[in-house]
Amino acid sequence: MGRPTIADIAERVGVSKGAVSFALNGRPGVGEATRARILQMAKEMNWRPHSAARALGGARAEAVGLVIARPASTLGVEPFFAQLLSGLQAGLSAQSVAMHLLIVEDVEAETEIYRDWASAHRVDGFIVVDLKVRDPRIEVLEELGVPTVVLGGPGRHGSLSSVWADDREAMLSIVEYLAALGHRRIAHVAGLPAFRHTQRRMRALRDSTRRLALADAVSVATDFSDSEGAAATRTLLSRGTRPTAIVYDSDVMALAGLGVAGEMGVRVPDELSIVAFDDSVLTRIAHPAITALSRDTFALGGQVAEVMLALIADPEARQDLKTATPRLVVRRSTAAPGTWQDD
Amino acid sequence: MGRPTIADIAERVGVSKGAVSFALNGRPGVGEATRARILQMAKEMNWRPHSAARALGGARAEAVGLVIARPASTLGVEPFFAQLLSGLQAGLSAQSVAMHLLIVEDVEAETEIYRDWASAHRVDGFIVVDLKVRDPRIEVLEELGVPTVVLGGPGRHGSLSSVWADDREAMLSIVEYLAALGHRRIAHVAGLPAFRHTQRRMRALRDSTRRLALADAVSVATDFSDSEGAAATRTLLSRGTRPTAIVYDSDVMALAGLGVAGEMGVRVPDELSIVAFDDSVLTRIAHPAITALSRDTFALGGQVAEVMLALIADPEARQDLKTATPRLVVRRSTAAPGTWQDD
DNA sequence: TCCATGTGTACTAGTGAACAC
């Protein structure tokens, strides 16, 4: 005989399936003595609920879905993702909610999975990352009616809950700091232009140009990889009038940029200041250590988990949570531009 | 009306449920014309299979389980884990197999989850990491009869499949390299002593003492955290006769050790050689860059995924895969011990 | 009478509600 079912228990105790179901779920409708006998027998037979059978009846899946449309390798390379994942896990595992994780090729495949998992009731909700400028996933998820938390914003996530950091404000704080140091030619090695937060950062820099009297404020788009980050840096440093400061959209790219500067004989921070838009062990141990915007991604994951769990418990409890504005951690990679600088 | 079921399709097309089931699963027993009409209607109604209902009948869950008994925060800190996870994903997602992930408190909770998920048929198999010296999980999983791949070995994983690296051989290669450089006092900042691979590394070092005429070969156990790695280094460097080389069981600890050396005024590599048992971006960008054992953890994850998928396809296809022996990548953190050294 | 094509019903594990003692 395989695993015991409530029918097996019912037979052995000499009651009906219904009585066993009531007893095991702590509902009234069965006497204390019988309940005790049933519980005892269930324990003896090592009975466990069968989630598939429960799911048929519409019960919780005790899992949330995370589908990511990126090459799998980036997961391991980007500290941001690893941190987010562990923060999510920390929040979810407190309630023993598992995470159903899948990497797919593109956004089309991603929405297909949403439809599959939603109609099969494999998960109780979804977490959406990498919010795009015009994101087709939003309306699909709204249509499906499954609790969803979007990581990113503000706005453009329709009726779905969201957790977001103010990328505009963050970029402004970096640029203001650099301007205060005396920098006037600031470059920006950005991430994927399709991402909404990339756009917000680029616009924030552009908008600062006049207000802070910057001579130059160029954004270069990349795919977030260290190699494109390095290439962008090489291009920027090869120009006639170099930037005196570069802001990188990720710690990995900042590190790659630091390497390129060294290789080209450009001294950091004397000739070039470097700021990373993400803090991690990478920026701390670089040499020189890199000034970075500290975002506590682990905590971010925890907040997303919290909003998710609240939403599952009460689908009406829509939230729009703005996370604490990240603070700039100043390290050795930034300084006033060298006096030999013209401008 | 909610999501369409095969009964709905059957009604509209005017056939029985059975016919629809046959048609949708591409099995014989239904004519081509009828099959086409059914498929057409299914598409029109946007029908999708309900995995819970299928699971009741004993079908695949299309997911593998990964349960980890560690504080969630370590997931984000240790590059090893992030890399492994992404490698796993890369391998699994090729067949659209998802990963069911959960962090738990301890090994007892972990085995409970195994029992739960196995009897509820939530996953098609399990991946076990952090193999312990006497691991209670092994027999539980054998008893459950669910396809399982153990990451770690050799041996002590019973009848389960395994993928393992030869930690003994790896440690010997490091120690031999250091001995050849002239080091005679080699210390080892180890990981959790409960882990099987930690024990194998410690023993390998001890066994080398006589053969390589080492004056000293001490292992200090830690919990893999950077703080304990730093503390262990501080202790080792405060002793009367310092080691001239330290081997760290992880890149994070090696980096922490490098920091401590700097802080104590011990020059690396002139006065102290440092080797990490794990390679990653951390060791590459450290200053000086750290000599490390390169293990390609991403590929390791891919191999585990492959063995897992093969095992699910054919439960008899037990494998015991030894991965390529990692090679030592020599960087700037190792050199011959300073001439001012006695002995 | 053979065979392709379908039908009817039982079965998976558990929930829930009407009903009976």
Next chain:
DNA sequence: TGTGTTCACTAGTACACATGG
């Protein structure tokens, strides 16, 4: 009224059997 039974229901699979040419 409290205690417990019976049966339908969830979505899909599987198999014995029926029907027709």
